[in-house]
Amino acid sequence: MRPFSFNQATAKYWPLVDVVKGCEAAGVRYVGLWREPVEEYGLARSAQLVRDAGLTVTSLCRGGFFGADDWFDDNRRALDECAELGAPxxxxxxxxxxxxxxxxARARVAAGLEALAPHALDVGVTLAVEPMHPMFAADRSVVxxxxxxLELCAPFPAAAVGITLDTYHVWWDEQVLPLIEANGDRIASFQLADWVVPLPADVLVGRGLPGTGHVDFAPLVKAVLAAGYDRPIEVEVFNEELWQRRGEDVLRDTIAAYESVMGMASSTG
Incomplete structure (x- = not known):
């Protein structure tokens, strides 16, 4: 079973210090971080906090938004923040x-990757393009x-530009399994979340813990691991009901959901 990484967005209102303490107490060695709480606590302090707890940062979210006026400077800063935190x-x-x-809009993304790829290589951080469900194309991601x-990644070495593969966004795609098989070296981050129905009015927060919805996780997990992915697997869930619960309880149930899904994946033929 690949190691589990707790993405702090799954317990959105749990302060960074408590996320780190909770993971340390639960024996979780990996964590996915977000820039806003890191900035609030302080970049250097956040990096020290994680290191002191013996945790490793698996990803930092988010960069991108290439249509914004300050996209270049903001993304360079984000790459530097990853390097400081040790996030790959x-x-x-x-x-x-x-x-x-x-x-x-899509051409701006390609141009943005071209502009940022040299700095990504310099600091040893992969720009991990996250393909998102088409319902978010107008406001969140034209990818x-x-x-x-993968087409956007193609001109660049995998060390510079790869993908974040989130089951919530790609589970529906009939081409996803062969594309994973052919492009395992491009998967820089692998995240699990489930698709639950009915969707809430704010579809952004309509995700569920793995195993609570309609995603068939076993083929996706097996395909990613067979393609050579060897990093921890994150669980990242946006869900308002989940966010209202105690962080310790969210972490406990997230670990249980992860172990259940991974167990099913390993037991299928």
Whole structure:
């Protein structure tokens, strides 16, 4: 079973210090972080906090939003923050239309990757493009399929540009398994979340812990591991009901959900 990483977004309102303490107490050795709470606590202090607890940061979210005016400086800072934290991957939510035609918005993502790739190599951090479900194309990411994300990666070495593969966003895609098989070296971060119905009014927070919805996890997990992915696997869930619970309880149930899904994946033929 691949090691588990707790993405702090799963317990959104749990302070960073408590996330780290909770993971340490639960024997969780890996954590996915977000820039806002890291900035609030202080970058250097956050890095020291994680190191002192014996934890390793598996990813930092988020960079991207290439349609914004300050995209270049912000993403360079984000890469530097990853390097300070020891995170190997910067998760890129590439941004929506920003009032532009779709083709132009996607071209800006490609140009942004080209501009940032040299610095990513310099600091040893992978720009991890996250393909998102097409319902988010207008406002969150014009990269709306795994095939589209891989096409953006193709001009660059895998060490510079890869993908964040989130089951919530790609489970529906009939091409996902062969694409994973052919592009294992591009998977910089692998995240689990389930698709639950009915979706809430705010679809962004309509995710569930693995095993609570409709995603068939076993084929996805097996394909990713067979493709050579050897990093910890994160669970990242946006869910308002989950966020209202005690952080310790969220972490406990997230670990249980992860172990259940991974156990099923390992037991299927």
């Amino acid at each position: 991957a910067l998760v890129l939510v590439c941004g929506g239309l920003f009032g532009r035609p779709l083709v132009e 709306a399929s795994l095939a589209g994300a």
